[in-house]
Amino acid sequence: MAIYHCSVKAVSRSAGRSSTAAAAYRAGCEITDGRTGEVHDYTKKRGVESADIVLPDGAPEWANDRSALWNAAETAERRKDACVAREFEVALPFELSASERRRLAVDFAKEMANREGCAVDVAIHAPGKEGDNRNHHAHILRTTRKVGPDGLTDKLDTEKAGRNRGDDLAAVRTRWAELVNERLKENGIEARVDHRSLKDQGIDREPTSHKGPAVAAMERRGVQTDVGQRIGIEVAERLANARAEGLQERELAHTSKSIIDLAGDLKAALVERDQQLQIKQRQENEQRICSSLERIGSNVQAAGRAGADAHFALLASKQSLVAATGYARDIERGTQSAIEGAERRVAERDYGRVVEAARRKFKTTDNLVQQIVGHIEHVVGPIADAAQHIEIYTVERARQAKERAQAARQAAVATNLPTERQKAPVAPLMRSAAAVLANAAPDPAQSIKSEPKARAVELPAPTRLHADDAALFQRTEQSIAVAQASGSAKDIEVLANRFRKIDQVESELTRAATPNGWDTRPFDERSAAQQLANRDFDRRREAINAEAKAAGHTQLPFAVGQGTLITSTFDHSQKAAAEALTRHARSERPLGLFGRGTKDTKAWDTQMEALETNKAGWDKAIAWRDGKEAAASTADSATFHKRLDVVRKEYTAKSDAAIAKCAPARERLQEFAKERERLESLAEKALSPAKQRELSLERGRGHGMER
Known part of the structure; x- marks a missing residue:
């Protein structure tokens, strides 16, 4: 970070x-x-x-x-x-x-x-x-x-x-x-x-304490310092405190997990019990229906006389099924309320109340299960009696009824999805019995128009997936099916690992599909023009310095570069010559008696002339230098915009190339995101709300998130 x-x-x-x-x-x-x-x-x-x-x-x-x-x-x-x-x-x-x-x-x-x-x-x-x-x-x-x-x-x-x-x-x-x-x-x-x-x-x-560069350098050389020792003691104390706090947190997390596992075991036991009851009742119903169909041929005439009685029996059976459905919904609400209450109290660390509340809720749930079993036993009897008194007038009608019953049995198996078992434990059994009633004993005034269809949860898959991505999504879809069928915590964890891998690949594709920010910035013409002008400025002065050096000058016209001393330039030499001339002019001109000139006077005048000549020479050198620079600047200005256009085209070509380089990854990312959304929608439909929350928590823990 x-x-x-x-x-x-x-x-x-x-x-x-x-x-x-x-x-x-x-x-x-x-x-x-x-x-x-x-x-x-x-x-x-x-x-x-x-x-x-x-x-x-x-x-x-x-x-x-x-x-x-x-x-x-x-x-x-x-x-x-x-x-x-x-x-x-x-x-x-x-x-x-x-x-x-x-x-x-x-x-x-x-x-x-x-x-x-x-x-x-x-x-x-x-x-x-x-x-x-x-x-x-x-x-x-x-x-x-x-x-x-x-x-x-x-x-x-x-x-x-x-x-x-x-x-x-x-x-x-x-x-x-x-x-x-x-x-x-x-x-x-x-x-x-x-x-x-x-x-x-x-x-x-x-x-934390900061060592600083001096202490760090001394310790790298092997020198012990008071500051380093003091910081080392502070770090050791912090680590000891962190270990103690981590141990407490792990113990608390272990206790929380034990309580959560207890609630999960109770819930899993109830779900397993519901599933066993459903399987047993479905097998008994199928056996009774088959026995009823075998006796259809011999009871055709009796069924004709008892058609009205069968109709009333069907109505009574459907009412019993409605009552059973209500009890099933009560079970779902009671179980869900128990789990939510347990999770809330676990978050509050009130473990005693969690166990007591779970015991009361599941005791109530067990009573509801017993009542539903009793209702189902009352429902099975009317169904068998109604099947024996179905009115069929011809042998063809009997054959059609047998085919409809077989289709209804297949539809009952197809509709018994684990998703529905998790949402309402006895709902598949109710739908299976209702389908048999609707197909085996239709109302005399109506006929069956279509056979029941199994619930479809598949969504269309995209067709332009990368080979590696398609393999990853196929494995994830298989994990969804396994988790849907079993609903175990281990299968949910495997599915969460699949989704975490999908998130990781999508993150890598996002980085590959995004060009560098500097490459895609708009062209800054002002900054580019300033940089080009600075390069022209340095180039002109370096060229004038080279020309002066070739002409034999010991000083340089300009100070260019970090290694150039200011004392070796025309400006400094001119300034020094002017200062020397000023100092000499301010000094007293020596004279002899009565204002006559002497040797000292002549020497003073000679030195004055030399200083004036030196200053005039440097003035002339600077004028030459400035003229050269002005001419070079004019030449650079004439081609400045053309050279700036070249810089702009080079920058634009580089930016376009960076964007084009990311195009394949961007297209792959689009297809990847569509397929990821499809699988998330599939998991949402295939799993119950409780399993969806468990999947979300497992998926988040893989990214460093805590509950």
Whole structure:
């Protein structure tokens, strides 16, 4: 999961630090401190993924030079205890790609630069080899003054004396959390971060201690520290407390499971008893019906005289069946109420009341079962008598009646589905008896128009499934049938495992069908134009530097690149020549008696002429440089839009290719989702509500959910 971290540190001279050293270390470059002359060379530092200078809109070009920027920050401060820079250290989500992490840090720095008017140096560091490989982080170094045309000017509003820096820090931390969550959401990542403390979040947990980079580095070298030992003791105590709490929770869960198993065993016993009664009664009914059909031929004449009596017997039998149906519904309601009450009291940990309530409910249920058995015995007698007195006038009618009875017997077996047994234990037996009555003894004024049909629960399956997906769905459908037939907890667990596998495959297909968020973003023409302009700017200056070097110049016209010293440029040489000329002009010109010239006077004049010639030469060199840059800039502007169109087409082609790459997975996902919905609908129809809840709980536990 994503980790939140955002801390603010001051780079202060009172602590012996400098902004030039901090910037050189974080960017992995070399910077010479113009104030002290110290060279900070960190070009061999590893782990620096990127280093960017971020400026406010309309900032001058000189601030793009890292060495010039932080030397200006040092020059602008006079106090020996001045704060020359402020650092924001933030953790970057490892779930994001490298380009997304860089874009997140640069966007945060751009908002800060435009809001404060300062310059921001963003350096992204990779995780250390011996540390956590998820520790992607950024060092954001900010100037304490606003960027001006010739240097750094006024103090930032947030750096002025009397400012409530606690509120400023809270606002920065809040904004960083918002940006991180927005970027995670854009990339389809469910993880989120929160800048608030555990107490403010309502989480009852003690915060952990932070070692820090210095302690971690010492321990990696094998050096024992007091901080590390103290944190180790805290971790050991936390683990011991967690083990004790886990043991208590496991004991409580075991007790809860025992109570639930007790309720489940009682319910399973009742269901098994109902099923045995149904099977026994169905077999007896079939035997009696067959015996009745065999006596039909010999009792044709007697049946004709007793037709009216059979009709009244049928009515009485149907009334008895209605009464039995009512008792069956009472059983279902009583059993369901017992189970729900047991589950509610288990959740309340009132185990004594659970056992007592279950005993009372199931005792009532047993009485209802006995009453239903008595009603069924009364029903069987009228059915047999009615079958013996059926009126059949011809041999053909007798044959038709026999065929209808056989069809009714087959329909009774087909309609006796486990789904209906779970919903109402004796309902299949009632429907079977009613079907025999309706077919074997029709009303004289009506005839049978169609034979009863078995209940169909199958849904049409899609035809464009992947071979692996089709095999998975076929196994799941078989598990549904097994769970429907047995209803055991083991078969429900197997079915839940099948559905969890389906959820896992669907999640993988969803990721494969979703292109990377950066690849599908709309083309940012403004950002692309700025990057192209920056590349043109650097290329022009590098070309002019190469031309000057080929012409024999010892100084470079421009400071380009991290390794270029500001003391080796035309601007610095011109400035030094002008300062030397000014100092010499302010010095006193030596004269002899009565204002006569001397050797010293001549030497002073000669030096003055040399300084003027030197300054004029540098003025001419700068004019040549500026002319070259203006001509190159004009040439670049003439082809700028064409080159920007090329960049746009390349980006669009890359985005289209990323979307097209995901098309097969997206089509497979659509068919997969349809089949998954079909199987869920099939399971919902095939299983009782209680088994559906059990399946839902088992399926959820596989995804880390607890009851």
